[in-house]
Amino acid sequence: MRIAAAAYPLTWFDSFADYEAKLTDWTGAAKADLLVFPEYGSMELASLGGREVAADLERALHEVARHEDAVDALHLKLAAQNDCLILGASRPVFTGDRPVNRATLYGPGGILGHQDKLIMTRFEREIWDVRAGDTPKVFDTALGRIGVIICYDSEFPLLARAMVDQGAEILLVPSCTDSLAGFTRVRVGAMARALENQCVVVQAPTVGDCDFCPAVDENVGRAAIYGPPDRGWPETGVLAETDLNAPGWARAYVDLAAVAEVRRDGGVLNHLHWAEQLRFCT
Numbered sequence: 001m002r003i004a005a006a007a008y009p010l011t012w013f014d015s016f017a018d019y020e021a022k023l024t025d026w027t028g029a030a031k032a033d034l035l036v037f038p039e040y041g042s043m044e045l046a047s048l049g050g051r052e053v054a055a056d057l058e059r060a061l062h063e064v065a066r067h068e069d070a071v072d073a074l075h076l077k078l079a080a081q082n083d084c085l086i087l088g089a090s091r092p093v094f095t096g097d098r099p100v101n102r103a104t105l106y107g108p109g110g111i112l113g114h115q116d117k118l119i120m121t122r123f124e125r126e127i128w129d130v131r132a133g134d135t136p137k138v139f140d141t142a143l144g145r146i147g148v149i150i151c152y153d154s155e156f157p158l159l160a161r162a163m164v165d166q167g168a169e170i171l172l173v174p175s176c177t178d179s180l181a182g183f184t185r186v187r188v189g190a191m192a193r194a195l196e197n198q199c200v201v202v203q204a205p206t207v208g209d210c211d212f213c214p215a216v217d218e219n220v221g222r223a224a225i226y227g228p229p230d231r232g233w234p235e236t237g238v239l240a241e242t243d244l245n246a247p248g249w250a251r252a253y254v255d256l257a258a259v260a261e262v263r264r265d266g267g268v269l270n271h272l273h274w275a276e277q278l279r280f281c282t
Helices: 016-030 041-049 057-065 068-082 122-128 151-155 157-164 180-197 256-265 270-280
Strands: 002-009 034-036 085-087 091-094 099-107 110-116 139-141 144-148 170-175 200-207 224-226 238-241 248-253
Touching (some): 002 016, 002 224, 016 041, 016 068, 016 248, 034 170, 034 200, 041 091, 057 122, 068 085, 068 091, 068 099, 068 110, 099 144, 110 139, 144 157, 151 170, 151 180, 157 170, 157 180, 170 180, 180 200, 180 270, 224 248, 238 248
Parallel strands (some): 002 200, 034 085, 144 170, 170 200
Antiparallel strands (some): 002 248, 085 099, 139 144, 200 224, 224 238
């Protein structure tokens, strides 16, 4: 399969049609079987409420959330047109009084499911009051078994491992970080998850400045696709990556038979030997 990870800039829109045009251009340019958009990339939709709404942390959440049905319909149309799977940019979804940070996986035949972010950053929990999800999921798709670890979640090994234990072969990491240090934390986490689980990990960040929504005003990152630095894989573990802060797609061909093979007969067997460390844990 061909995988594409977006390094995605946030745009001001005067209408939903402008957003639809942007997403149509981006998905058409990806030319891949699996497309991954970033965490909170949907916050650009706050612009549809005007400058005052977009600049208010609380009102921006509600403005983005109110477009949920239209966003779903657009992604389903694009998945069908391009015959691909799309992990849409995560967005606030109100399941009660407060929102979760939800990434939805779309396919040509419908929505395959969603993953809510499981561990919240200090900004999300102390300032924005975005709530954590409670279940790590794996999506069984025509391309393979896929898990989603949203940004900060990638820095916690047991979250990814819970998905790998459910059969995940590919882990998707949509991210949104406002500094090089923040991006590096997620990048290191993503690469470590690829190493220890001997699987493919796909990181898709927001990039560039956003002058209308303070929740996502600064964005630092590069899109990348990682594998285990082992037999049959690049020695660096990097299959593809964009330049830092440069909008565009990172693309790589991936054969999941290589995941099975490196887990079976790699130079090391991290995936198989995972349980051996547990005897040292209390």
